[in-house]
Amino acid sequence: MSDLEPRLRERFTAYRVDVTTRAVGPGPDQARRTLRRRRQTRAVAVAATAVVLVLAPVVANAAMKGDRTPPVPAVSVEPTAPATPDATPTPASTPSGPASPTGSATQAPDGQISRAQLLAARVDLPTWPQTVPSTCTTSNVRLATDASKAIVPLLTDLPVDHADLDGDGTQETVAVVACRYGEALAKQVVAFDRDDDGRIVPLGRVVRTTDGVEDILGVTLTAAGSVDVRVADLQPCCETPTYWPQEQTRTYRFKGGRFVQTGGPTKFGKDPRLTDLRLSMTHELVNVTGGRELTIVFTVTNAGSVDAAQIQFRGLDVGAPTTGDWSRCDPAAAAADDHRTCLVPGVPAGESRRYTFVQRVPSSSGPDATTRYFFVTHYDAQDRQWRDRNEKDNKVQLPGVF
Structure with missing residues (x-):
């Protein structure tokens, strides 16, 4: 054993120096790597120590057996750890423009449509009222421009307008x-x-x-996306005066997938320009020289709150006018209506007036005698005719006396 001890100590010393050099590594570069990979290094160090402890008896045993081959570790005491890629450098920030819209943020299609484009396209329409004929279609419609040619959907002469109605950042189009x-x-x-x-x-x-x-008389769009619609309670046609309808402006907005009214009146009340005339009558028919004379006395009561500047009697052409209130009739109005009517000064609100008309009629009733009807109508100071709030009591009848 004395001959082996110097050589054994010499080999242990050489082995210890070699292991220490490999485990610690030379210089500051190895230190920086160790700091950068501290978790992996600690694991490797533990593993290396275990290897040394395992190998030491093996080497010692070989030396005692006279093996002169320098000991070589079975594994490297500094195993190469998996390379960890350096963090990708963050590029320098640069000013960015507006974000490119993607997905749900994609810009909505522009709904600004011209009148010419509406007329050139085939469009679908919301449902019509049930009162319209079947030719008023709603699917794949080519809009017409002249209502007199056919009973088909048409684009009215009211202006086509544009605004952002649904809040998607683009404009939509409104037409009538x-x-x-x-x-x-x-x-x-x-x-x-x-x-x-x-x-x-x-x-x-x-x-x-x-x-x-x-x-529907007109449409105006606001910058806030509201639709102001001018509406009326009557659509003039035939001989209906254009000044009769009541007009209102109602405001609508697109909410919850549909348009709802958000402002203005919700219904039409009684027209404040109208009054309530009530007509009653008495009559007397007497024989006179050369025939008979009919005297009619009308009583007109203004039960409304609007003064009737003038009133007109209609249906008076039953004979030849003689006396009474015929002289009060407006001659121009009588001539325009072939003397079948009489326009006279009217009745203030809450008051009554009597009007008498005497005329010569045939001497006998005959087998063809018919019932006659008389009517009273409200006129204003500008000679404009108005409706009555209750037209049923504006009429009286004369039995068939001639």
Whole structure:
């Protein structure tokens, strides 16, 4: 054993120096790597120590057996750890423009549609009132421009306007379409948009006739996306005066996928320009030289709150006028109506007036005698005729006496 001890100590010393050099590593570069990979290094150090402890008996045993081959570790005491890629450097920040819209943030199609484009396209329309004929279609419609040619959907002469109605950042289009039925037009205010393929599609109906209105007179869009619609309670046609309708402006907005009224009146009340005339009558028929004389006395009561500046009697042409209030009749009005009517000064609100008309009639009734009817009508100081709040009591009848 004495001959082996010097050589054994020499080999242990050489082995210890070699292991220490490999485990610690030379210089500051190894230290920086160790700091950068501290977790892996600690694990490796533990493993290396275990290897040394395992190998030491093996080497010692070989030395005692006279093996002169320098000991070589079975594994490196500094195993190469998996390379960890350096963090990707953050590029210098640069000013960015508006974010490119993607997904749900994609810019909506622009729904600004011209009048010419509406007329050139085929469009779908909201439903019409049930009163319109079947030719007033709603699917794949080519809008017409002349209502007198056919009973088909048409684009009215009211202006086509644009605004952002649904809050998507682009504009939509509002137009008034109509379809004739009888002497009147069914009308509806329709908002149009474009789909993702650029096709014109209805966004929704704002309002239509029969939705508490009888006529649509105009549409104005606001910058806030509201639709102001001027509506009326009557659609003039035939001989209806154009000044009869009551007008209102009602405001609508697109909410919850449809248009709802958000401002203005919701219904029409009684027309404050109208009054309530009530007509009653007495008559007397007597024989006179050369025939008979008919005397009619009308009593007109103004039960309303509006003064009737003038009133007109109609149906008086039953004989030849003689005396009474014939002299008070407006001659121009009588001549214009072939003397079948009489326009006379009227009745203030809450008061009554009597009017007497005497005329010569045939001497006998004959087998063809018929019942005659007389009417009273309200006129204002500008000679404009007005409706009555209750027209049923504006009429009286004369039995068939001639």
